[in-house]
Amino acid sequence: MQYENSYPVKGGDFKEAGKVAVLVKMALKKMGVAPEILRRAAIAAYESEVNIISYARMGTIRLQVRDDHIRIDVEDEGPGIEDIELAMRPGYSTATELIRELGFGAGMGLVNIKSCSDEFEITSEVNQGTKLRILFRIPETG
Amino acid sequence: MTLFDVMDILDAKLLVGRKLLNTKVDTAFSADLLSDVLAYARPGSVLLTGLTNPQVVRTASVLDIAAIVIVRGKIPPAETLRLAEELEIPIMATHYILFESSGRLYRHGIVGCIQKVGADEIVAL
Numbered sequence: 001m002q003y004e005n006s007y008p009v010k011g012g013d014f015k016e017a018g019k020v021a022v023l024v025k026m027a028l029k030k031m032g033v034a035p036e037i038l039r040r041a042a043i044a045a046y047e048s049e050v051n052i053i054s055y056a057r058m059g060t061i062r063l064q065v066r067d068d069h070i071r072i073d074v075e076d077e078g079p080g081i082e083d084i085e086l087a088m089r090p091g092y093s094t095a096t097e098l099i100r101e102l103g104f105g106a107g108m109g110l111v112n113i114k115s116c117s118d119e120f121e122i123t124s125e126v127n128q129g130t131k132l133r134i135l136f137r138i139p140e141t142g
Numbered sequence: 143m144t145l146f147d148v149m150d151i152l153d154a155k156l157l158v159g160r161k162l163l164n165t166k167v168d169t170a171f172s173a174d175l176l177s178d179v180l181a182y183a184r185p186g187s188v189l190l191t192g193l194t195n196p197q198v199v200r201t202a203s204v205l206d207i208a209a210i211v212i213v214r215g216k217i218p219p220a221e222t223l224r225l226a227e228e229l230e231i232p233i234m235a236t237h238y239i240l241f242e243s244s245g246r247l248y249r250h251g252i253v254g255c256i257q258k259v260g261a262d263e264i265v266a267l
């Protein structure tokens with residue numbers, strides 16, 4: 001199994017939010033990935049997508065599927081995160097009213113991405129951008 | 143019960159998904175926060191919410207939600223309904239408030255898709 005795709009995400013484009021997540025889900029479903037795993041991957045993609053739209057100027061979500069894992073790399077150009085530990089804290093949020101109207105901005109996004117995944121790495125450079133590396137293991141079947 | 147029964151109990155109007163009304167459901171999740179839905183809702187559940195934007199439909203699709211019930215008499219915009227058609231997510235609308243809708247379903251045997259959120263996940267700010 002080998003699949004790769006890259007999805008661009010535009011900052012501030014609130015009405016598009018969730019599009020990439022649905023595309024990620026559809027792609028994984030087509031590949032025959034188990035529902036429980038593809039759901040977790042799509043949830044992580046959704047929160048990542050909303051974060052790019054909410055906080056960054058632009059970014060990409062890159063999906064890679066292999067026999068034994070799914071990898072999602074999120075990269076954006078934006079303000080970056082000064083205090084990652086603080087940003088990861090459940091409930092911490094700098095979301096604007098616009099983001100909250102959409103149903104997001106409760107400060108649970110990054111925590112949920114982490115808890116959905118099997119491996120999670122976040123790095124950020126202030127005034128440059130943020131990177132997430134999210135991994136989902138696919139257990140051997142049969 | 144089926145989505146037919148849900149419609150009946152909530153005196154709801156079906157907006158999308160007539161073909162899927164025989165779907166069986168026995169759990170639900172109620173929230174106006176999509177981050178919470180993404181964190182806690184389970185596949186096959188009914189999602190009760192006051193949100194009407196397309197993001198609700200995308201969230202339901204990602205989670206394999208059985209149906210969306212829009213509460214408080216709100217009518218979703220056309221683009222939300224169009225997306226629900228496309229992604230095949232049933233949507234119904236009820237005039238009951240979120241609490242009342244949840245309670246009425248619960249009385250008929252629908253339970254929460256999870257009961258509690260783990261103590262260490264409770265937001266302490």
Ligand SMILES: Nc1ncnc2c1ncn2[C@@H]1O[C@H](COP(=O)(O)OP(=O)(O)O)[C@@H](O)[C@H]1O
Pocket residue numbers: 047051052054055056076078079080081087088092093094095104105106107108109110111130177
């Ligand atoms: N890509 C990003 N660029 C800049 N800041 C971010 C980014 N992602 C998250 N943050 C910061 O981290 C906080 C927590 O993010 P998250 O857990 O997704 O919750 P929420 O988006 O609901 O606030 C955000 O409020 C924001 O301040």
Ligand SMILES: [Mg+2]
Pocket residue numbers: 047050051104105108109110
């Ligand atoms: Mg977020």
